[in-house]
Amino acid sequence: MQTASRGRFITFEGVDGAGKSTQIEALAQTLRQHRVAVVRTREPGGTPLGEALRTIMLGQAMDPLTESLLMFAARREHVAQVIEPALAGSQWVLCDRFTDASYAYQGAGRGVPADRLDVLAGWVHGRLQPDLTVLVDIDPDQARQRRAQVRAADRFETESAAFFQAVRSAYLARAAAEPARFLVVDGGAPAPVVTSKILERLSQWLR
Numbered sequence: 373m374q375t376a377s378r379g380r381f382i383t384f385e386g387v388d389g390a391g392k393s394t395q396i397e398a399l400a401q402t403l404r405q406h407r408v409a410v411v412r413t414r415e416p417g418g419t420p421l422g423e424a425l426r427t428i429m430l431g432q433a434m435d436p437l438t439e440s441l442l443m444f445a446a447r448r449e450h451v452a453q454v455i456e457p458a459l460a461g462s463q464w465v466l467c468d469r470f471t472d473a474s475y476a477y478q479g480a481g482r483g484v485p486a487d488r489l490d491v492l493a494g495w496v497h498g499r500l501q502p503d504l505t506v507l508v509d510i511d512p513d514q515a516r517q518r519r520a521q522v523r524a525a526d527r528f529e530t531e532s533a534a535f536f537q538a539v540r541s542a543y544l545a546r547a548a549a550e551p552a553r554f555l556v557v558d559g560g561a562p563a564p565v566v567t568s569k570i571l572e573r574l575s576q577w578l579r
């Protein structure tokens with residue numbers, strides 16, 4: 373049972389089709405079995421305003437800086453309305469994507485300079501950083517094949533192979549730069565294997 377301490381903020385990243393959702397679902401179930409109060413959420417989205425912005429961003433072409441501003445606008449609402457209150461209430465937040473995605477997609481994918489994203493990140497969430505970021509790493513071609521089997525592509529998912537290679541490289545570079553915050557798992561491995569690797573890392577926080 374968690375004490376009245378601050379909750380844990382855990383984010384999940386990876387190219388589209390890496391298998392994040394499956395992992396988040398499995399982890400949420402296991403954590404609840406450990407009597408941890410879990411909030412599952414996602415970006416862009418997680419609030420009514422954020423979900424409305426998500427619909428716009430996933431459906432409509434726009435300038436990359438506009439896209440960045442909307443991502444961070446949705447994020448601000450999410451941090452203020454959902455993430456901070458949950459953490460303050462000792463809940464663990466499992467969040468499907470956060471600011472690392474903006475550096476990977478808007479930064480590496482679309483060419484928005486990192487220093488602009490730094491400014492937005494500072495504005496929107498100050499010193500708040502994930503306690504752990506799970507990078508579900510996978511070859512983008514394999515991820516594309518997986519996606520094609522399960523759903524129609526949104527505006528991001530129709531991007532080129534080169535775009536997704538850039539996104540993947542940016543994620544791996546961020547993980548290498550901050551090894552204490554990141555856990556990199558092989559998204560090509562069977563889902564239960566990936567789940568147990570993540571649980572191994574979380575076990576330090578579970579009593």
Ligand code: TYD
Nearest residue numbers: 388415416443469470473474477478528529
């Ligand atoms: P996601 O919810 O992972 O997609 P899906 O529900 O289809 O699995 O993310 C939606 C898209 O948003 C994804 O293609 C990546 C993009 N994205 C950014 O470009 N920047 C960001 O900061 C975030 C959070 C997401």
